[in-house]
Amino acid sequence: MAKSKAKTSLEEEHSDADSKQPMKAEERRQQILSMVQSQKTVQLDHLAKELGVSRMTVHRDLDLLESRGLLRKERGGATAESSLLFESNFHFRSQTDESIKKELAQAAAELVEPGSAIMLDDSTTTLMMCDHLEQIENITVITNSLAVCERLRGSSNVQLIVTGGNYSDTHKSFSGLICEQALSQLRSDWVFMSASSVIDNRLFHQDQEIVRVKRALMAASERKALLLTSRKFKTRALTQFADLTEFDKVFIDRQLDEATKQRLNHSRIDFDLV
Structure with a gap:
């Protein structure tokens, strides 16, 4: 009987040891990514404690995730927030201001007429337009966004043209010479796009x-439409690509602060609050 009890005790101890086996490296990195995306900013010490690994292990994981463009490493931890040089990854951006983006997308989609050709960039805001484009007859959608392609590929009313080029999983889109050459040979009625930041009326x-x-x-594109969440007026990015005056329609959500409204009006920027 004593031997039986001892054997049972050993089996239980062995079972407990198996249950405490450390997770695989890629599983650990996915958990880090989930924590950073849900909390926006996470401290290194907290990650090490939660995962039961050393600070050095967390450092290496953060370096790898940053190299993939999935988060931004900062002193003492990591963040999913964008900066001058770093844009948040697609999954994080798609969950930010989601309801506001849907309203902007619905307003912008009203510009699309049956039989027209439009272009969509790789922003998560213009992606929301896909829900409305499926209801418009006989349209052509040209895009560098894989996410748009995945959303519209089964739509019988949409002729879908994807540029191809160098693929980035951070943006879920294509860029580079092949992409630019493809666009130079096409023409659309409207282009719909967004920006990471607005500084002094520049994008x-x-x-x-x-x-x-x-x-x-x-x-x-013959005409240009811009979709902006009010958050974009408070963020910063490195490279200018356009001015607000270059767009025929500018859609901004109603949470835009009064000072920015007055500045836009003073600059004679025509914009619609959605």
Whole structure:
């Protein structure tokens, strides 16, 4: 009987040890990414404690995730928030101001007429337009966005043209020479796009490759529409790609502060509050 009890005790101890096996490296990095995206900013010490690993291990994981463009490493931790040089990854951006983006997208989609050709950039705001485009007959959608392609590929009313080029998982889109050359050979009635930042009536983005694509989209379109959440007037990015005056329609959500409204009106920027 004593041997049986001892055996049972050993089996339980072995079972507990198995249950405490450390998670695989890629699983750990996915958990780090989930924590950063849900909390926006996470301290390194907190990550090490939650995951049961050393600070050095967390450092290495953060370096790798940053190299993939999935987060931004900062002193003492990591953040999903954008900066001058870093744009938040697609998944994080798609969950930010989602209801506001849907309202902007609905207003912008009203400009699209049956039988027209339009261009959509790779922003998460213009992606929201896809829900409304499926209800408009016989339209052509040209895009560098894989996310738009995935959303519209089964729509019988949409002729879908995807530029191709160098693929970025951070943006879920294509850029580069192939993309720009494809756009130079096409023409659309409208282009719909967004920006990472608005500074003194000028539009900015962190990635110079994306900037080149946005300029190519604008050059290939008869008319231009811009969709902006009011948050974009409080953020910063590195490279200018356009001025607000270059757009025929500008849609901004109603949370825009009064001082910015007055400045836009003083600059004679025509914009619609949605």
